[in-house]
Amino acid sequence: xxxxxxxxxxxxxxxxxxxxxxxxxxxxxxxxxxxxxxxxxxxxxxxxxxxxxxxxxxxxxxxxxxxxxxxxxxxxxxxxxxxxxxxxxxxxxxxxxxxxxxxxxxxxxxxxxxxxxxxxxxxxxxxxxxxxxxxxxxxxxxxxxxxxxxxxxxxxxxxxxxxxxxxxxxxxxxxxxxxxxxxxxxxxxxxxxxxxxxxxxxxxxxxxxxxxxxxxxxxxxxxxxxxxxxxxxxxxxxxxxxxxxxxxxxxxxxxxxxxxxxxxxxxxxxxxxxxxxxxxxxxxxxxxxxxxxxxxxxxxxxxxxxxxxxxxxxxxxxxxxxx
Numbered sequence: 001x002x003x004x005x006x007x008x009x010x011x012x013x014x015x016x017x018x019x020x021x022x023x024x025x026x027x028x029x030x031x032x033x034x035x036x037x038x039x040x041x042x043x044x045x046x047x048x049x050x051x052x053x054x055x056x057x058x059x060x061x062x063x064x065x066x067x068x069x070x071x072x073x074x075x076x077x078x079x080x081x082x083x084x085x086x087x088x089x090x091x092x093x094x095x096x097x098x099x100x101x102x103x104x105x106x107x108x109x110x111x112x113x114x115x116x117x118x119x120x121x122x123x124x125x126x127x128x129x130x131x132x133x134x135x136x137x138x139x140x141x142x143x144x145x146x147x148x149x150x151x152x153x154x155x156x157x158x159x160x161x162x163x164x165x166x167x168x169x170x171x172x173x174x175x176x177x178x179x180x181x182x183x184x185x186x187x188x189x190x191x192x193x194x195x196x197x198x199x200x201x202x203x204x205x206x207x208x209x210x211x212x213x214x215x216x217x218x219x220x221x222x223x224x225x226x227x228x229x230x231x232x233x234x235x236x237x238x239x240x241x242x243x244x245x246x247x248x249x250x251x252x253x254x255x256x257x258x259x260x261x262x263x264x265x266x267x268x269x270x271x272x273x274x275x276x277x278x279x280x281x282x283x284x285x286x287x288x289x290x291x292x293x294x295x296x297x298x299x300x301x302x303x304x305x306x307x308x309x310x311x312x313x314x315x316x317x318x319x320x321x322x323x
Contacts, residue, residue, distance in 0.1 A: 026086055026264055030061040033089045033254075034082075036075025038068045042205075042288065046120050046252040047091040049284055053275030054268070062089075071095050071160065071322065073106060080108035084259035089268070090114065094162050094251050097307035101315040102160045102322045110308060114255040116301040118269050119293035120276055121285050123250040124206040125166060125224040126235065128213060133200050138222050138241040141201065142174050149178035155199040157187040160322045165311060166203040166224055166248030168318040173243055194218065205250055206231065207289030224248040231289065251293070253300060265297055 033051060037043045047064050054062040067075035072095055082088035100110050108114075127138065135141045145152045156164035164183060171177040182199055184190035187208045194202050195217045202209075203224055210231065212218040222238050223229050226247050238246035254272060256265060273294035275281055285292050295303070 027058055027060045030063055031087050032065045033062055033091055034065050034067055034075045034079045035091050036067055036072025039066050043091060043093045043252055045288060050120060050272055050275050054271055057271040071099055073099055077107040080113040080257060082257050084257040086260055086264035088257060090255045092253055097304060098165060098311045100308060101312040102320060111305060113258050115258050115260050115265055116297045116304060117254040117256060117265055118272050119251055119253040119295050119300050121252055121290040121292050123290045124229040125203050125248055125250060126206050126209055127203050127221040128209050128218040129201045129221055130194055130197050131219050138238055138243060145177045145179055153180045153182055153199040155190040155194050155202040156181060156183050157190050158185060159183040160320055162248060162250050163203045165314055169248055169314050172314055172317050173246060269297055
């Protein structure tokens, strides 16, 4: 008969290690939130609005890591190559759904390489025109553009930007329009030239255009969302203006590298949704011209797939490309 001590030693040796039973709860160290844009931009602002709520809920620091460049591709690729352990998150803008069609080569796939967590918020875009343009509806603008082929000048905040692609979506939705596209380095200079009368139309983020609409220097025609904006309740949507299903909203969202455990995804989703839908966050988002979303991983995943497919068609039709 074996001594008792030997029997106990053999028995315990056959059991799983104590580490299996005592794994540290997530997160047990700080979490990195990669933002592919410089500090101070809209995506960075959204990331910093939700980070304190995550830090408080999980009792670990959720730190912003800005990795700007290549329309966010540098930061996106870094996140895609990170370990799927919940300690690297990615905060993106709507360009996340368009880059795959705009760039001939990318080091990641937005659908295959990431696990959706939730959309943070949507920012309304609005179609604005110079007051001298004799139009007050989208249909009147389209009619004018058809009557003046090659003359109507659409400004944008840059080639491949949401404002550029929204104008291209309008063109494809009516079977094509012969207009001139003038890209600028950001929405601010685009608005300056539009106000000066050097261009005639622009699909701009609502916060940027609102002061100029209220001052009368620009005329708002429609909002490029599926529902009206709370800040401009009298402004119709493109859908209400006769362009069924037209949507070209700016948005921000959170993802993790593909393979991140589902329980971590669910925990992050619950905290972010609770954060963005709080009264305090609603007030802060309103100051950015944004409305909170806070959808489920499945809902965001379906939305992202639809956005990638929609903009792929628009980009192909427009011939837009970025290096």
